[in-house]
Amino acid sequence: MYDENCQGITVSFQILNDAIDPNNIKWQLDFTNPEGKEDEIQSWKTIYKIETRYIGFKNARIESWYGHYWEYMNRSKVSYLSDDLKAKCYDEFLRIDKGNHLNFIRKPALDGFLVGSTFAQAAIEAKYYSIPDSE
Numbered sequence: 001m002y003d004e005n006c007q008g009i010t011v012s013f014q015i016l017n018d019a020i021d022p023n024n025i026k027w028q029l030d031f032t033n034p035e036g037k038e039d040e041i042q043s044w045k046t047i048y049k050i051e052t053r054y055i056g057f058k059n060a061r062i063e064s065w066y067g068h069y070w071e072y073m074n075r076s077k078v079s080y081l082s083d084d085l086k087a088k089c090y091d092e093f094l095r096i097d098k099g100n101h102l103n104f105i106r107k108p109a110l111d112g113f114l115v116g117s118t119f120a121q122a123a124i125e126a127k128y129y130s131i132p133d134s135e
Contacts, residue, residue, distance in 0.1 A: 009033050009041060013058065013109045015116025022063050022120045027112070029054060057102070058109040065110050066124055 010032045017026040029051050031041050045051055072078070072093075073086050081089070094107050113120070 009044075011054070011104060011108045013112030015112055018117045018119045020119045020123045022066075022113075022117075022124070023059055025117060025120060027055060027058070054105055057105060061106070062109055062113055063120075063124055065106055066113055066121065069110060069114075070121075070125060070128070 012030045012032070014028045014030070015025055016028050019025045031045065031050075033041060069090060072090055073083065078086050078089070091107070094103050094110075097103060
């Protein structure tokens with residue numbers, strides 16, 4: 001039976017092995033609950049194959065999510081702000097972005113990517129500076 005008094009589950013992503021191609025990054029996915037409902041979390045993960053689903057969802061979107069973040073951080077309209085303040089503003093944008101109902105995955109995945117990936121970040125950023133092939 002579903003526990004209506006549960007305080008929720010926190011999702012966190014950590015990069016174990018970085019790679020240039022975001023699809024080749026090895027991730028660790030952790031779930032925590034302030035009430036210590038480890039057995040319930042394990043059952044939920046097993047029954048619904050949550051880890052596989054969340055990793056697949058993240059893999060399909062992490063490059064786009066980071067690209068959006070990078071573009072925001074490099075906008076001329078916010079260039080007068082410190083990087084720390086820009087990052088805080090972006091976090092607030094994610095918090096209030098009701099149109100993106102999956103920020104409970106997006107935010108922790110992006111946080112893990114920002115901390116753990118230098119290779120893939122560099123590869124994505126390089127695309128913004130590349131000259132398109134002429135036809």
